[in-house]
């Protein structure tokens with residue numbers, strides 16, 4: 043086995059702490075070939091679709107990848123901007139702001155990078171750049187507040203797969219979830235309150251999360267419970283009563299049952315129950331993307347209005363807002379505790395020079 047090392051390593055290289063934030067990934071362009079590539083990688087992940095491999099290969103290649111790329115490309119075109127995919131530019135901004143925020147305490151001892159689980163920039167190439175430039179301690183922070191095997195679990199898989207081929211592994215911390223973190227809850231609360239100041243309060247606030255097959259819950263995935271806990275904690279801070287909010291699940295895929303209640307069915311039913319004024323917030327999406335801008339902002343608005351709803355609003359995701367970056371900064375700083383950062387730089391430089399001078403000699407190395 044040829045394990046990969048770091049070419050050009052020098053003892054004088056300064057040890058760094060790396061923070062790798064990740065999100066799901068997005069196509070390179072809103073066109074059919076890019077969507078086919080992206081969906082093929084994403085939907086081939088057994089963590090995402092738990093169907094026996096041979097059967098799934100046939101369905102994916104024989105049916106889904108023939109139909110869905112064109113349909114999804116049309117949807118992506120409606121959200122694409124001059125800066126590209128929203129998921130990409132928000133994640134990039136989050137990395138930049140988190141870097142600036144951590145630099146206040148750690149200077150250039152801590153480097154922040156972002157990668158995507160599927161598509162580019164891929165985790166392997168970003169990890170390579172980080173580790174080659176001296177990152178010896180790594181914090182992996184997938185930007186999924188609620189843990190699911192399909193998302194956070196799969197992100198860890200990608201890291202582990204990369205590490206299997208490496209010679210020199212860094213110390214590692216993995217932030218697998220932060221659904222009940224006080225800073226994250228506070229960022230959600232601030233986002234909602236700021237929206238209310240401009241637009242007023244709704245009759246009902248809907249917390250809509252990306253769904254997963256119900257079977258994942260039955261097999262022990264904590265995602266469903268974590269979503270409900272996030273909703274409850276936000277609602278408590280906003281002093282909402284039991285009837286003032288709902289937790290629903292969106293973005294169903296395929297024919298099997300997913301977590302219920304479904305967001306679209308709920309929005310179609312609410313006007314008949316006398317609820318004509320709703321706002322939707324998506325706590326599980328750390329950045330706006332196709333699923334929030336198009337599905338919640340457009341498609342579900344139509345369902346609600348066609349069913350007799352009168353006021354519908356989507357409250358934007360946390361994106362690179364100041365409270366969100368403050369929450370992520372606090373999360374990372376908590377993980378960094380116990381790691382000596384930037385300690386003994388001068389001494390290290392002197393010893394490093396001596397070590398390289400004395401390599402192989404009959405003398406103790408220090």
Ligand SMILES: C=CC1=C(C)c2cc3[nH]c(cc4nc(cc5[nH]c(cc1n2)c(C)c5CCC(=O)O)C(CCC(=O)O)=C4C)c(C)c3C=C
Nearest residue numbers: 066067068069090114129190192193252254295331332333
């Ligand atoms: C097929 C099964 C899918 C599972 C399970 C799933 C879980 C899941 N996804 C997110 C977050 C995002 N998903 C996004 C897009 C998206 N998701 C699926 C399918 C599953 N997701 C598809 C096929 C797509 C692509 C779009 C489409 O063709 O409809 C996105 C948006 C990406 C973007 O580029 O904007 C996000 C974010 C979570 C959090 C989750 C489970 C908890």
Ligand SMILES: [Fe+2]
Nearest residue numbers: 066252293333
């Ligand atoms: Fe998804």
Ligand SMILES: [Fe+2]
Nearest residue numbers: 266267268270
């Ligand atoms: Fe539950």
